[in-house]
Amino acid sequence: MNNTLVDVKNVTKDYRAGKVIVHALRGLDLAIHEGDFMSIVGPSGSGKTTLLNLVGALDTATSGEVSVFGNDLSTMGRRRRADLRLKSLGFVFQAYNLIPVLTARENVEFVLELQGVGSERRDIAFSTLDDLGMGDLADRQPNELSGGQQQRVAVARAVASRPRLVLADEPTANLDSENAEALLQMMRHLRDEQAMTFVFSTHDPLVVSYASRVVTLRDGRVVSDELKDPTSDAHEAGN
Amino acid sequence: MVSRSTLRIAWRNLGRNRKRTILALSAIAVGQLAFLSVAALMRGFGEQYLDSITGPMVGHIQIHAPRWRDDRSIDVTLRHVSATIAEVLQDPDVERASPRIYAPALAALEVEGFMSVVVGIDPAAESHPRGLVPGEHLSGQLGEHRVLVGAALAQKQTIEPGMEIAIVGQDVDGSIANDLFTVSGVIPSAIDIVHSQGIVMSLEDAQELFLMPDQAHEIVIHLSNPDRIGDVVARLSSLPLLRDAEVLPWQEILPQFVSILKLMEGYIFVVLFIVFLAAAAGIANTMLMSTFERTHEFGMLLSLGCGPGRLSRIIATEALLLGLAGVSIGTALGVGLVALTSGSGIDYAALGGSASSYEAAFAGITMSSHTFPKTYVSDVAVGVIAVLLTSLLSVTWPVLHIVRLEPMEAMRS
Numbered sequence: 176m177n178n179t180l181v182d183v184k185n186v187t188k189d190y191r192a193g194k195v196i197v198h199a200l201r202g203l204d205l206a207i208h209e210g211d212f213m214s215i216v217g218p219s220g221s222g223k224t225t226l227l228n229l230v231g232a233l234d235t236a237t238s239g240e241v242s243v244f245g246n247d248l249s250t251m252g253r254r255r256r257a258d259l260r261l262k263s264l265g266f267v268f269q270a271y272n273l274i275p276v277l278t279a280r281e282n283v284e285f286v287l288e289l290q291g292v293g294s295e296r297r298d299i300a301f302s303t304l305d306d307l308g309m310g311d312l313a314d315r316q317p318n319e320l321s322g323g324q325q326q327r328v329a330v331a332r333a334v335a336s337r338p339r340l341v342l343a344d345e346p347t348a349n350l351d352s353e354n355a356e357a358l359l360q361m362m363r364h365l366r367d368e369q370a371m372t373f374v375f376s377t378h379d380p381l382v383v384s385y386a387s388r389v390v391t392l393r394d395g396r397v398v399s400d401e402l403k404d405p406t407s408d409a410h411e412a413g414n
Numbered sequence: 415m416v417s418r419s420t421l422r423i424a425w426r427n428l429g430r431n432r433k434r435t436i437l438a439l440s441a442i443a444v445g446q447l448a449f450l451s452v453a454a455l456m457r458g459f460g461e462q463y464l465d466s467i468t469g470p471m472v473g474h475i476q477i478h479a480p481r482w483r484d485d486r487s488i489d490v491t492l493r494h495v496s497a498t499i500a501e502v503l504q505d506p507d508v509e510r511a512s513p514r515i516y517a518p519a520l521a522a523l524e525v526e527g528f529m530s531v532v533v534g535i536d537p538a539a540e541s542h543p544r545g546l547v548p549g550e551h552l553s554g555q556l557g558e559h560r561v562l563v564g565a566a567l568a569q570k571q572t573i574e575p576g577m578e579i580a581i582v583g584q585d586v587d588g589s590i591a592n593d594l595f596t597v598s599g600v601i602p603s604a605i606d607i608v609h610s611q612g613i614v615m616s617l618e619d620a621q622e623l624f625l626m627p628d629q630a631h632e633i634v635i636h637l638s639n640p641d642r643i644g645d646v647v648a649r650l651s652s653l654p655l656l657r658d659a660e661v662l663p664w665q666e667i668l669p670q671f672v673s674i675l676k677l678m679e680g681y682i683f684v685v686l687f688i689v690f691l692a693a694a695a696g697i698a699n700t701m702l703m704s705t706f707e708r709t710h711e712f713g714m715l716l717s718l719g720c721g722p723g724r725l726s727r728i729i730a731t732e733a734l735l736l737g738l739a740g741v742s743i744g745t746a747l748g749v750g751l752v753a754l755t756s757g758s759g760i761d762y763a764a765l766g767g768s769a770s771s772y773e774a775a776f777a778g779i780t781m782s783s784h785t786f787p788k789t790y791v792s793d794v795a796v797g798v799i800a801v802l803l804t805s806l807l808s809v810t811w812p813v814l815h816i817v818r819l820e821p822m823e824a825m826r827s
Contacts, residue, residue: 233717233821254721261719272714272825276426277419285419289720332718 180340180372181207181230186239188225188395199225201395202239207340207374212366214383215376217392223376224344226392230374231264231342232256244339261289265333265371267343271325273317279304279328280313283335290336303335304328307361323354330358334365343375347382359385416731420724424731427704428739434700439740441696445689446744446797447751452685453797454752454787455760456678461788467671469544471605472664473512473634474643475650477502480660482631483667488517489586491629498655502635507646509638512539512546513630515620519583519591521613528571531611532581534620534630544636547601547614555598557616564612565602575599581613585625593623682793690800693740698808701733705812712816713824722817729816730809737805741798748797752789759786 188200200222207213207230215223228234229241232248241248244263248256260266273282283300292299304313307327317325326346333341341362347355363385365371375382383389391399428435468474477498482490492498495513502511515534520527533546537556540546547555547562555562563573573579577597585591595615603609621627637646643663651661665672705712712725763783 228822231717257716257719257721259719260717264719266717268714272711274423274711274715276423276430281419281422285423286718288417288419289718289724 178209179206180209180244181205182240182242183226183230184240184242186229186236186241188222188229188234189237199395200229200236203392203396205390205397205400207372209339209372210366210370210387211372211374212363212385212387213372213374214386214389215374215392216378216383216389217398221392222395223392225395227342227344227374227376230340231266232259261286262336263339265336265338265341267326267329267333267341267346269345269348271317271322271329271349273325273328273332275317278314278316279309279320279324279331282317282328283332286332287335292336299335300331303331307331308357321354322349323351323358326350326354326358327361330362334362334369334371337369337371340372340374343373345377345379346375347377347379352381355379355381416727420728420731421735424728424735427728427732428736431704434703435736438696438700438736439743442693442737442740442801443744443747445693446741446801447747449686449689449797450745450748450789450793451751451787453682453793454748454756454789455785456682457790457793458756458759458785458787460675460678462785463671463675465544466604467668468636468640468664469604470540470546470548472667474637474640475635475647475661475663476667477633477635477650477656477659477661478631480658483660486516486631488584488624488631489588491586491626491631492633492659493629494655495628495630495633498653499633501653501655502633502650505646505649507637507639507642508635510539510542510545510636512536512634512636513617514546514632514634515617515624515626515629516607516631517583517620517624519581519613522580522582523571523573523577527582529611530567530581530613531607532583532620532623533608533612533614534617534624535614536617542636546603546605546608552599552601556614557619559593559595559619560598560615561595561619562599562601562614563597564609564614565600566610567612568597568600570610573597573600579613581623583624585623586629587625589625591623591625595619686796686800690804693801694804694808697733697736697805698811700736701729701809701812704732705729705815709815709819709824709827712819713821713827716819716821716824722819725816726809726813729812730806733805733809734802737801741801744801745794745797749789749794752787756787756789759784761785 183203183205186200186203187198190197190199203222203226215226217223229236230243232243235249243259246259251259274285277285280300283303284296287296287299301310301313304310307330309324309327309331312320312324320328347358350358359382362373366373377383387403389401389403390397477492479490479492499511499513502508513536517532519530519532521530535546537547541549541552552562561579567573575597579595579597580592581595582590582592601614603612608614617630621629637643647661647663650656715725761784
């Protein structure tokens, strides 16, 4: 059995919207294992993004326990959570969220610099972009790149330091199917080659078709957790 | 320490909204330009003022017999003037020592008389640029019963070179002193009493006329380094020949001018405060707008693990770069403007529509309406430091906003 990277136990998350309290998660349990290529699916409002935010130490649970790499997030302060995000987690956002004034290479390099990587960060940034087919466009700024290209830069930024866990929120939402498929193949390649773990929140059937594990949420609870047989996966066979 | 990437992000962020950046830059540049221009005018005016005070009239230090300044009585004199001057000139900081006699007298060209003041001077000691008769051509026209007449007095009484003038006064014994002199020239002077009433003659002629052998009313001293006035006053006061005399720095002789110079200094800083208050508002507005617009971006950076400290440094660096660029432009414009006008000067009279410049007298000093602006390096430095401090202060609010941001809340904004 693979190591458990993330353990979510009986977690609730409530939001206050004016006078109304919204129960986004209602006693959710989930374990994420090393090497997972997991899709979290479910209708809007089911709690997918909330779950990713909790696992990514971007938000805190109302009750229950979220443990990431053995660290109970509820006991960690702001600074330690930021440190955890910086050193062990990678994020890919739906809207790319690149720094607009930096080039593709500088965007990747910036996070590496935050992580304390020395002068070699320039080469790491370039080779990561090159691996993702962006070597020729490394010196372009985000506004000079297409949506697919920007998302590949965002992936490069998330994976350049080889974090153990990459969290991607609707990574294909703004991409056409060709770009989306290319991106998923790249990420699965990274999972296979670099022993990284990927968790996606998605509505996209294409993402689901690539996943090795599909977790379905409804009303803030896990309603199904399905392991797929990799050998039956057409995409896997195609690789 | 600011990293290269922080500098890069900060610099490029300034280009994101060019119109806003240009407006803020303009506000800072105009502020520095206004400050340097006003400071240069005030400095030029102040130097001219100080030159007039410590130049021909008062000098840096004066020596008098005690109580002479009370009513300028002709019989209250300094004795052994030659020996005193010789001893004073021994002081390493003393550049020149000029003995003077002042005596009210009635002067007449033909029949009608008019009031004048006889000023007896040593032509050799007063021929330097800051003396009463600058230049050899003037000092050479004194002695052997020749006198120079103040320009305003000459104009008023229609006195011309070559005329004979009779002078009648009172000598130190109380007797009538009178003699006939030849007008050798007419002199304009920054000293009002010389300009409008003065009849300048050699010290020897004056001593002979008023029966004051080896005596004078005043010794005016110029120093090579005016910053040492206090030390020199202390040394001169201890000389045996001056034990009974009063040795005074110019600041004690004309305390009202010290106040005026301090007021001018204060005025410069009032301008500095007002100008940079406006600049601060410009920078603060720019940085606030820029920060609140980018809340989502900051949320993203926080979610990647970038700390609030790093974000604050980015914002502070942006403000500093904005301030530095603005103050550099303002300094270049200000220094350039002063350089353009420092040669020809600025005539307040002409600015006010007058065809010619004028001179105004105050407390015996004549001031020209023509001022030569001067840039002080210290003023440039004060302006630059003020802008940089203003820039840093103006990001206080944006930084407080940033350090309170939570990644998710910021990204939802």
